[in-house]
Amino acid sequence: MKLITVAGPPSSGKTCVTLKAIAALQQEGVQVGVVKFDSLSTQDQALYEKQGLAVTTGLSGNLCPDHFFVSNANDCLAWGLARGFDLLVIESAGLCNRCAPHIQGVQAVCVIDNLSGVDTPKKIGPMLKMADLVVITKGDIVSQAEREVFAYRVRQVNANAVIIQVNGLTGQGGHELGKLLLGAPETTNLEGSLLRFSMPAALCSYCLGQRKIGSDFQMGNVKKMVFG
Amino acid sequence: MTTNKEKIAFMSLPMAELLLRAPFIGEFFDTLGLDLPLGEVSPEEYFTLLDGELLEDLGLERDSLTERFTAFMGLLENLKSGTGEPRIESITIQGGHDKSGRPENFNLTVRPGEVICIVGPTGSGKSRFLADIEWIAQGDTPTGRRVLINNNPPEAAQRFAIDHKLVAQLSQNMNFVMDLTVEEFITMHAESRMVEDVATVTATIIDLANDLAGEKFTPQTPVTALSGGQSRALMIADTSCLSSSPIVLIDEIENAGIDRKRAVHTLVDKRKIVLMATHDPILALMGDRRLVFKNGGISAIIVTSDAERANLTLFEEMDAKLSAVRNALRNGERIGNTA
Structure with a gap:
């Protein structure tokens, strides 16, 4: 089975773009399954189901969504294999910019949108910088110059990725994205596979439910700001 | 393309010398959140000495830095040398079929400086046609069309290279989402294209846009304060001077409140292939040919x-x-x- 991780900032169009790409694949008879990760709640399950897809949702609740994702990645794969999909898409929650769910040897997609501004590619970490495929959305509402500058800035931080423009509403580019997803390598097991980059560390009193502010209550992995 | 030998050479050159050769190199460090190395330090030394904790914080791996830097240098070279690829002399679109599977039976070759009009109702397949060109379709899209560049199918890499993007789109419902003045905005675009003389190009574009727009604006006007016509004029001037895309699509330019004939001439003068979705009689007659869209396919090609x-x-x-x-x-x- 081909496995794909899709990541991107909140509201960048991950679900829309994924749906359009999958729609093109469904027409060709490709069996696709989806696992959607989110933090609190999600309506995306319904969107996927409406398109006739098998989908499972994982809500991380009060856990870090990315750590939650990694702990469940292999189970997602097992589910997909058992269901006999040709392709399984794991869509992550909109993540903090330092994080990435991307796994070595598994096709990694990052979705970002033109509206987020031309400085955004700089601000996003491994999620963008280590992606194989960068999907740029919402190109229809910005000027040609902004589209060009934005794509160039993406290229600056990730010179090797394939960059594709997809319109999540009209579906323009969705067919082409589907073709690229089919190029993903086969994944049969994730046991022992490596994340492309370590996730941000967090093991402090606040991880364990502390709510009080103040130096007496900070314990564990605590980092202090430097003021000029 | 950079040879292996050159790669190793620039990795061990001192920063001061690299900056002389390629002033834009500083952006590599800036975009990754790294300080610019001191003049006498080479990238190789710099990468070796970077603090591990800092790299962890930035989400970077030391081992990947050399590869990233090399790729960035490749990008610079590509942009500077005007891609190093052969110029586009012609684009050929071979017909596929419409939504009902009826063959299109056409073979259309367009060359720089030509104006092609696109006519047909909404939903008749105009967007799909553009998408086929953008993707340089090889019979692998719903229309089954094929696109050839200079009479040849594209190489895989060409299909996704941003500096080889074939179509620039100047659509109707375009906005500026950046809060910059006209001058800052065009400067930013020119810098990303790594043109030699950013200030001159910027001034030329602003003058040209003012010629096209009915009402004048200054370099200090915020882009968000431009009227619809001024925005279109600015984007036409900008695209004709700065975009690397050989094809420019403009739609419904008749509603833009600008000198539409001159706008089209501007693009033609810059050797663009102009695709124009229009039902304006004057513009349509400026076209060399009209592509008639129906039911997802091209049903006729009319020579004016x-x-x-x-x-x-x-x-x-x-x-x-x-x-x-x-x-x-x-x-x-x-x-x-x-x-």
């Missing part, structure tokens, strides 16, 4: 005939008359007897 062009003078007179009335209305005058 001399007989059709003979109407141009008449249409232009009618147009001038209507414009005069429009101006009269704008100035609060009464409409006189125009017959």
Whole structure:
């Protein structure tokens, strides 16, 4: 089975773009399954189901969504294999910019949108910088110059990725994205596979439910700001 | 392309020398959140000495830095040398089929400086046609069309290279989402294209845009304060001078409130292939050919005939008359007897 991780900032169009790409694949008879990760709640399950897809949702609740994702990645794969999909898409929650769910040897997609501004590619970490495929959305509402500058800035931080423009509403580019997803390598097991980059560390009193502010209550992995 | 030998060479060159060769190199460090290395330090030394904790914080791996830097240098070279690829002399689109599977039976070759009009109702397949060109389709899209560049199928890498993007789109409902002045905005675009003389190019574009726009604006006008017509004029001037895309699509330019004939001429002068979605008679007659869209396919290709062009003078007179009335209305005058 081909496995794909899709990541991107909140509201960048991950679900829309994924749906359009999958729609093109469904027409060709490709069996696709989806696992959607989110933090609190999600309506995306319904969107996927409406398109006739098998989908499972994982809500991380009060856990870090990315750590939650990694702990469940292999189970997602097992589910997909058992269901006999040709392709399984794991869509992550909109993540903090330092994080990435991307796994070595598994096709990694990052979705970002033109509206987020031309400085955004700089601000996003491994999620963008280590992606194989960068999907740029919402190109229809910005000027040609902004589209060009934005794509160039993406290229600056990730010179090797394939960059594709997809319109999540009209579906323009969705067919082409589907073709690229089919190029993903086969994944049969994730046991022992490596994340492309370590996730941000967090093991402090606040991880364990502390709510009080103040130096007496900070314990564990605590980092202090430097003021000029 | 950079050879392996050159790669190793620039990794061990001191920063000061690299900056002389390629001033934009500083952006590599800036975009990754790294400080610019000191003049006498080479990238190789710099990467070795970077603090591990800092790299962890930035989400970077030391081992990947050399590869990233090399790729960035490749990108710079590509942009500077005007891609190093052969120039686009022609683009050929071979027909596929429409939504009902009926063959299109056409073979269309377009060359720089040509104006092609696109006509047909909404949903007739115009967007799909553009998408086929963008993707340089090889029979692998729903229409089954094929696109050839200089009579050859593209190489895989060309299909996704941003510096080889084939189509620039100047659509109707375009916005600026950046809060910059016109001058800052164009400068930013020029810098990303790594042009030699950013200030001159920027000034040229702003002058050209002012020629096209009915109402003037200054380099200090915020882009968000431009009217629809001014925005379109600025993007046409900008695309003609700065975009690397050989094809420019403009839609519904007749509604833009700019000198539409000059706008098209501007693009033609810059050797763009102009695709124009329009139902404006004057613009349509400027086209060399018209592609007629129906049911997801091209149902006919009409070559603009001399007989059709003979109407141009008449249409232009009618147009001038209507414009005069429009101006009269704008100035609060009464409409006189125009017959």
